[in-house]
Amino acid sequence: MSTIRRIYETRRFELRGNTSYWDKVARARLSRRRLLQAGAGAGAGVTALSLIGCGGGGDDGGIEGDASGLLGKHEDRTKQAKAGGIWPDFMDEDVINLDPLLNNATPTFPQMTPVYSNLLKGGISSKERPGAETISGDAAESFEVSADAMQITLKLRANHKFDPRPPTNGRAMTSADVKWSWDKFAELGPSARDLANSRSEVSPITTVETPDDRTVVMKFAFPYSPIIELLSSHQHFYVMPRDDNFNFQGDMRGSGPYFLESFRPSQGITYNKNPDWYGNPEPYLDKIERTLISDYSSGLAQFKAKNLWAFTVRPDDILATKRDQPEMLMLAEREYATGVSYTNFSKRPDSIFVDERVRRAVAMMLDRELLTETFQGLELFRSAGLPTNYRLNSHIPAGYAEWVDPRGDGLGEGAKYFEHNPAEAKKLVEAAGLQTPVKETYGCWSDRAFDIVKEHEVTAAMINNGGIFDLEWRPLLYTTSWRQEDDSGGEAYTGLLASRLAGFSVDVYVTQKYTPEGRSKVSNGPVPGITDLVIKQRQETDSKKRNAILKELQQNAAMSWPDLPHPSGNFPGYSLRWPWLANHGMFITNNVSARVFTRYWYDESKRTS
Incomplete structure (x- = not known):
């Protein structure tokens, strides 16, 4: 078993500060460092890494850069699409609240996008990440941003109907529904801090006016050109039917491509096709049945048994699963992630992390290349002859065009703190006047998203390696103790805390993280040298x-x-699906609101028993 593989298999007690374990890793990684150095630096260096152990793959009709022969081609088959079929899908986290305006759990928003409409929706491309110019109308059929970027005017679709069941009874959406939804969202919505000026002075929208039944005018506190990105976000504003009495937290009445058939808490969700959706003949699938499967092994078994048509297979299981089930379609993902989370430092005045030298020291304890190799399965892919182009995230994720590569020269002096340098880390801690090992805590939820929990456990163990830090692992409950600490802006603990953040635009990403009112704020106050720049870029x-x-x-x-x-x-990775789920994995979007699933269809001709 390889060193990389052992990190996955090692039990929790071995990961919690076991320095001998990490010493073995360090000794075993010397030869691997030579490979990693081939990928150091920006641009060409990353490309060089992808070619190690890989053939051209293009001369024999295969996939460029793939010497494994395992990859399928990205092919848009919408022109051959046929209506019908029931898609057995899954979700790995339970839904606590079905109201998208009040939802505060990022992973559950995709369970609401089939049912509810945004004003605008993201773009779709079969070749590259779509730009803002591909954003189009959803509930709105047209929109116009004023020349001074101080307002947007939207015209709603005519006869855009809600669910035919009571209390909506198939009535058409009007601007009154938009106004009612906005007022509720602006007052109570966790994500409203990104849009509503009444909730945050750095957010743009001051008023929403409805001059007639189909017209909506939003006015801004300052010129704000990226407004269409915000209004097409699946994590922000939805248009819901005006009703003060309906239980939206336990049921849904929307106007999207699907209607909710049933919601079974802690079990699953079933959606039925909306035959009157404006995108007709989409959606092609008659029904989507999503079963809650929080246990990875159970999900993988169901996928292999063809009871699920697609599944998020872990990197270290991709190749084995493909080889066991050669009929599966394996695709190379083509996007670097934008929804990168973070670990927060305490912002309390009595915390050792008030001293930036200590924060820099923690940063230098991380071997980012080894962590990426480990959790993205790069050694396995590379050995199989597959490309392994990866990037390191800066404080802006590598999926954004505005990202600056930590391995290049764009970050200036600060780039050295992205390097693994325990000797320098020790000097910084000593200069701060601290005795080693420095004792503190590393908090993280423990009751869901277990793969991410494991990554944080390994991160804590790596920081502890060498005796400079001694971080005690502190498990929390996601919806109670962790949520309270995460919302505290670093004030409810003295050590480190794992956080979650999903971004769809760089503006929203930095606003959520680095402003005091941000949904995923790192601090209750302005972050020196950063918050002012967030505000400045937002108004530029x-x-x-x-x-x-x-x-x-x-x-x-x-x-x-x-x-x-x-x-x-940040590694795009590889994914698997059964080939009869046509179009799955074939498209790139700039937001989940693009609802790419409406283009999936059941190709019975490719179905095997």
Whole structure:
């Protein structure tokens, strides 16, 4: 068993500060370091890494860069689509609240997008990540941003109907539904802090006016050109039917491509096709049945048994699963992640992490290349002849065009704190006047998203390796103790805390994280040298100037380390599905609101028993 593989298999007690374990890893990784150095630096260096052990793959009709022969081709088969079929799908986290305006759990928003409409929706491409120009109308059929970027006017679709069941009874959406939804969202919605100026002075929308039944006018506190990105976000504003009495937290009445058939708490959700949806003939599938499967092994077994048509297979199981089930379609993912989370440092005045030297020291204890190799299964893929292009996240995820590569020269002096350098980390701790080992805690939820929990456990163990830090692992409950601490802006603990954050635009990402009212704030107050830049870029309409501001933000964050980006590495990876779920994995979107699942269809001709 390889060293990389052993990190996965080692039990929890071995991961909690076991320095001898990490010493073995360090000794075994010397030869691997030579490979990693081939990928050091920006651009060409990353490409060089992808070619190690890989053939061209293009001369024999295969996939460029794939010497394994395992990869399928990305092919848009919408022109051959046929209506019908029931898709057996899964979800790995339970839904606590079905009301998208009040939902505060990022992983459950995708369970609401089939049913409810946004005003606008994201774009879809079969070749590359779509830009803002591909954003189009959802509940709105058209929209116009004023020349001064101080307001947006939207025209609702005519006869855009809600669910035919009571209390909506198939009535058409009007601007009154938009206004009712906005008022509720602005007052109570956890995500409203990104949009409503009444909730945060750095957010744009001041008023929503409805001059007639189909027209909505939103006015801004300052020029804000990225408004269409916010209004197409699946984590923000939805249009719900105006009703003060219906139980939206336990049931849904929407106007999207599917209607809710049933919601079974702790079991699953079933959706039925909306035959009157404006995108007709989409959606093609008659029904989606999503079963709650929080246990990975159970989900993988159901997938192999063809009871699930697609499943999120862990990187270290991809190749074995494909070889066991050669009929499965394996695709290379083509996007670097934008929804990168972080580990927060305590912001309490009595915390050792008030001293930026200690935060820098923690950052330098992380071997980001090894962490990426470990949790993305790169050694396995590379050995099989598959490309392994990966990036390191800065304080802006590598999936955004504004990202600055920590392995290049764009971050300036702060780039050195992304390097694994325990000797320098020790000097920083000693300069801060602390005795080693420095004792503190590393908190994390423990009752869901277990793969992410394991990553944080390994991160804590790596920080502890060498005796400079001694972080005690502190398990929390997601909906109670962890949520309370995560909402505290670093004030409810003195050590480190794993956090969660999912971004769809760089503006929303930095606003949520680095402003005091942000949904995933790192601090209750402005972050020196960063928050002011967040506000500045938010109000800048010139794209080149805005990019320069975001570069400066990353440079400042690399010096001050208000948080640790997590995970450290960013690798698109590979995915599997049964081939009769046509179009699955074939498209790239700029937001989940694009509802790419409406293009999936059941190809019975490819079905095997």
